[in-house]
Amino acid sequence: MIAELGHYALVLAFMVSLVQSSVPLIGAQRGDAVMMDLARPASIAMFLLVGTSFGALTYSYVVSDFSVINVAQNSHTDKPMLYKISGVWGNHEGSLLLWITILVTYSVAVAFFGRNLPPALRARTLAVQGMITGGFLLFILLTSNPFLRLDPAPIDGNGLNPLLQDPGLAFHPPMLYLGYVGFSMAFSFAVAALIEGKVDAAWARWVRPWTLLAWTFLTLGIALGSWWAYYELGWGGWWYWDPVENASFMPWLAGTALLHSAVVVEKRDALKSWTILLAILTFGLSLLGTFLVRSGIITSVHAFASDPTRGMFILLLMGVSLGGALLLYALRAPDLKGGGLFAPISREGSLLLNNLLMATATATVLLGTLYPVFADALNLGKVTVGPPFFNAVFVPLMIPLVIAMGFGPMLSWKRGDLAGALSRLKAAAGAALLAFGLAWVLAGGALDDVLAAFGFGLAVWLLVATLVELAERVKLFKAPLAESGRRFARLPRAAFGMTLAHLGMAFIVAGVTAASAYKQESVQVMVAGQTITVAGYEFTFQGAERVEGPNYSAVKGHFGVTKDGEPIAQLDPEKREYTSPPMPTTEAAIHTNGWADLYAVVGDPNEDGPGFVTRIYFEPLVPFLWYGSGLMALGGFVSLTDRRHRVGAPTRRKVAAATAGAKPASA
Amino acid sequence: MTRKKRRMYLIGAGMAMLFAAAGLVLTAFQDNLVFFYSPSDLQEKTVEADQRFRLGGMVEEGTVKKSGEMVRFNVTDYAASTPVVFSGILPDLFREGQGVVAEGTIGADGVFVAQEVLAKHDENYMPPEVADALAESDPDWKKKLGRTAEGVDPAQATN
Numbered sequence: 001m002i003a004e005l006g007h008y009a010l011v012l013a014f015m016v017s018l019v020q021s022s023v024p025l026i027g028a029q030r031g032d033a034v035m036m037d038l039a040r041p042a043s044i045a046m047f048l049l050v051g052t053s054f055g056a057l058t059y060s061y062v063v064s065d066f067s068v069i070n071v072a073q074n075s076h077t078d079k080p081m082l083y084k085i086s087g088v089w090g091n092h093e094g095s096l097l098l099w100i101t102i103l104v105t106y107s108v109a110v111a112f113f114g115r116n117l118p119p120a121l122r123a124r125t126l127a128v129q130g131m132i133t134g135g136f137l138l139f140i141l142l143t144s145n146p147f148l149r150l151d152p153a154p155i156d157g158n159g160l161n162p163l164l165q166d167p168g169l170a171f172h173p174p175m176l177y178l179g180y181v182g183f184s185m186a187f188s189f190a191v192a193a194l195i196e197g198k199v200d201a202a203w204a205r206w207v208r209p210w211t212l213l214a215w216t217f218l219t220l221g222i223a224l225g226s227w228w229a230y231y232e233l234g235w236g237g238w239w240y241w242d243p244v245e246n247a248s249f250m251p252w253l254a255g256t257a258l259l260h261s262a263v264v265v266e267k268r269d270a271l272k273s274w275t276i277l278l279a280i281l282t283f284g285l286s287l288l289g290t291f292l293v294r295s296g297i298i299t300s301v302h303a304f305a306s307d308p309t310r311g312m313f314i315l316l317l318m319g320v321s322l323g324g325a326l327l328l329y330a331l332r333a334p335d336l337k338g339g340g341l342f343a344p345i346s347r348e349g350s351l352l353l354n355n356l357l358m359a360t361a362t363a364t365v366l367l368g369t370l371y372p373v374f375a376d377a378l379n380l381g382k383v384t385v386g387p388p389f390f391n392a393v394f395v396p397l398m399i400p401l402v403i404a405m406g407f408g409p410m411l412s413w414k415r416g417d418l419a420g421a422l423s424r425l426k427a428a429a430g431a432a433l434l435a436f437g438l439a440w441v442l443a444g445g446a447l448d449d450v451l452a453a454f455g456f457g458l459a460v461w462l463l464v465a466t467l468v469e470l471a472e473r474v475k476l477f478k479a480p481l482a483e484s485g486r487r488f489a490r491l492p493r494a495a496f497g498m499t500l501a502h503l504g505m506a507f508i509v510a511g512v513t514a515a516s517a518y519k520q521e522s523v524q525v526m527v528a529g530q531t532i533t534v535a536g537y538e539f540t541f542q543g544a545e546r547v548e549g550p551n552y553s554a555v556k557g558h559f560g561v562t563k564d565g566e567p568i569a570q571l572d573p574e575k576r577e578y579t580s581p582p583m584p585t586t587e588a589a590i591h592t593n594g595w596a597d598l599y600a601v602v603g604d605p606n607e608d609g610p611g612f613v614t615r616i617y618f619e620p621l622v623p624f625l626w627y628g629s630g631l632m633a634l635g636g637f638v639s640l641t642d643r644r645h646r647v648g649a650p651t652r653r654k655v656a657a658a659t660a661g662a663k664p665a666s667a
Numbered sequence: 668m669t670r671k672k673r674r675m676y677l678i679g680a681g682m683a684m685l686f687a688a689a690g691l692v693l694t695a696f697q698d699n700l701v702f703f704y705s706p707s708d709l710q711e712k713t714v715e716a717d718q719r720f721r722l723g724g725m726v727e728e729g730t731v732k733k734s735g736e737m738v739r740f741n742v743t744d745y746a747a748s749t750p751v752v753f754s755g756i757l758p759d760l761f762r763e764g765q766g767v768v769a770e771g772t773i774g775a776d777g778v779f780v781a782q783e784v785l786a787k788h789d790e791n792y793m794p795p796e797v798a799d800a801l802a803e804s805d806p807d808w809k810k811k812l813g814r815t816a817e818g819v820d821p822a823q824a825t826n
Contacts, residue, residue: 352680360685382799389695586756603757608734
C-alpha cells in the first residue's frame, strides 16, 4: 500500500511538472502575474509529492518490505538501521529517486528564498527546473520504477553490497547529488536569462550562491568518495582517474570555472556569454556523469547495474536539454553586450586565465574519459586510458593555474600592476624557493626528485601568497594590531571564503605531491612474530584470529608498530566475509599522526605454509588531502554566509530596495 | 585598450591554450594508451615484450595457485587461455570462474606478468570488454557461467 502511494505520488508529480514547466513560462512571456505566480505553489506541490514518494521508499526499506523488488534486491533484515536507510540510494532506482528529490528541493528553495528575484526571471527559472524534473520523473517512471512488486515476496532480501555498508559511503551519494543536481540551478538561471535576453550584474549575484552551494557539496562528495576508496578498498590509493571518478570531477572543474567567471560578470559586467555557456556546460557534464555511471558504456571499477535502455533515455534527456539550451544560446548570445573593458594583466585577466585553464583541463579529462568509447566505435581497438595519461596532461595544466592563484587576488580590477603584485609576493617566492631547495636536498638531490620538490615549492608559494594577500587586506603590521583585528572581523565573508579555499588548494597540492612521490609499499607473507621495516617504522605481525560480526565473519590481524623501539600504534586490519550477499571485503587499519598514515592490510592465509599475506603502506601527507578538501568546503560555506548574497543585492527596480530592507534576513 | 584589441588577446590566449592542450594530449596518448586483448587475441597477434596492455576474460576454474604473495592463474575466454602471474594481494572479488581484468606485460615464455589486477565493486559485474570478448569466442558463454543471483531472478526484476 505504502509502495503504491509512493508510485502514485511520482505520477502526480510528473503531472505537476508539466504545469510548472509550461504555465509560468507562458505567463512570463505575456507578463501575466497570476500565471507566473503559479510556479511557486507548483514547486511546493512537486516537493511534497516527490518527498512523499521518497519517504514511501525509505519506509519500505526500514520495515524490510521484501514484496518490493527494489528492497528485496538491496536490503536484508540483518542489516544495521543506518545501512537499511542508506540502502535506499545504494542502487540505481533509489539513487535516481534521491536525484529527483534533491532537484525539487532546490526548486522549492528558489520559490522560498528567491523572493527578491524579478518575477519573470523567477518564473522562467522554475519553469526550466520543472522541465528537468519532468524529464527525470519520466525516466524513473518508464525505466527505473523503484516501487515494482514481487510476488511471492522472498523471506529475506539479497542484502546490500558490503562495500557500501560503510558510514563514508552512506553520505557520499547524497553529498555528490547535492552538488551535481545543484548545478541545475545555474543551468535554469542561464536558460531563463537567455529567454529573457538579459544578463547583468544582478543576474550573476543571484546565480552565484546557488552555484557556490552546489560546488561546496560536490567538493565534499568527491572528498568523501575518495576518502572511502582510500580506507575501504585496501589498495592504499585515493584517486584512480577512473571514468566514474572523472564523471564527478568534470562538473567540479567546470563549476569552479563558473564560480570565478560569475565574479567577473557581477563586478565588471564582462564575460557574460562565456559565463552563460559555462553554466549550461557544467550541468551538461553533470548529466554526462549520470549517463556514464548508469549506462555501463565504459569499464569502471565502480559498477552500477547497467542497462542500455536507461543509457539511451539519459542520452535523450541530455540531448534535449543540452541541445535546446545551446540552440537558445546560439540565437541569443550575440545580443549579450559585453560590458567593462580590461587589460590582460588585471583581476579579470587572472580570472579569465583561471577559466581558460580550467576549461582546458575539463576538456582533456573529457577526452581521456570518452576516448575508449570513440576508439571502440571507430574500430581502433579496445583501449583504456589510465592514470598515466591523465597525470601527463592534467598536472602541466595545473602548474600555471597554481602560480596564477598566487598573484591573481593581488591584482586590481581593470588594470593591474603585475610588477607591484610580484614585489609584494617576494616573501612567497622566497618561501617557495626555500621549500623547493629543502625538499630537493632532503630527498637526496637526485634528478628524479626535482618534480616532487617543485610540487612542494608550488604548495608553499600558494600558501604564503594567500596568507600575504589576507595580511595586506587587514593591514597586518602596517596598522596597530587592534585595527587589523577590526579589519579582519569586517572582512567580507566572500573574500575570507576565497582565502580558505585557496589555502585548501595549497594543502591538496602538497598532499598529492607527497603521496605520489614518496608513498612506500611492501607486500609479503608474514608469520606471527615477524617484523618488517617500512619507512623507518617496524611493523611486527602478532598473528590473526577469526572474529564474528553482526552480518559477517572476519580474519582479524594484529600489528604492533614501533619506531626506534618506541611503540607508535596498534593496527588491526580485517578481511571480512559477509553473509548476505556472500562477498569478501578488506578493512584496512590506518594510524595517522596528522602528517602521514601508516596503513596495514591483512590478506588470505598463505597456502604453502604458515602466515598471512600482508600489505603495508606508508602514506605521507595523505591527511593533507582531507584537510585541503575540508578547507575548500569550509571556504564555500563561509562565502555563502556573506550578507551580500542575501540582502542588498542590486535590484533592477529601485522600489525593491525598500521591500528587501523591510524583510527579515533569512538564514 | 580597445574592444577589438581585447578580443585579439582573448583569442590568442585561447588558441595558445588549445595548442598546448592538444600537444599534451597527443604526447600522452602516444605513451599511455593501454590496449585490451583477450586470450584469443594473444594467439593471433604478437605483443612486444615491454608493451603494457590489459588482459581480460574469466579466471579459469582450478588454475589458481598461491604460494606466498605470488599468485598464478589462467585467464580464459573458453577458446584460448593465458597463464598469468601476479605478486600481491588480489582484489576482494577475485574468484575462480569470475570475470577479471589484469594489466601488465607478456614475457617471451607467454606468461602474462600482471602489475595490477583490477577490482570490481560488485560481484555480478562483468566488464563490457570481457563480455564482448567472451561473446566473440563463444556466443553461449552466459549459459556456461550458470550463475544467477540467489533469491531474486534478475530477469524478473528488471521487467
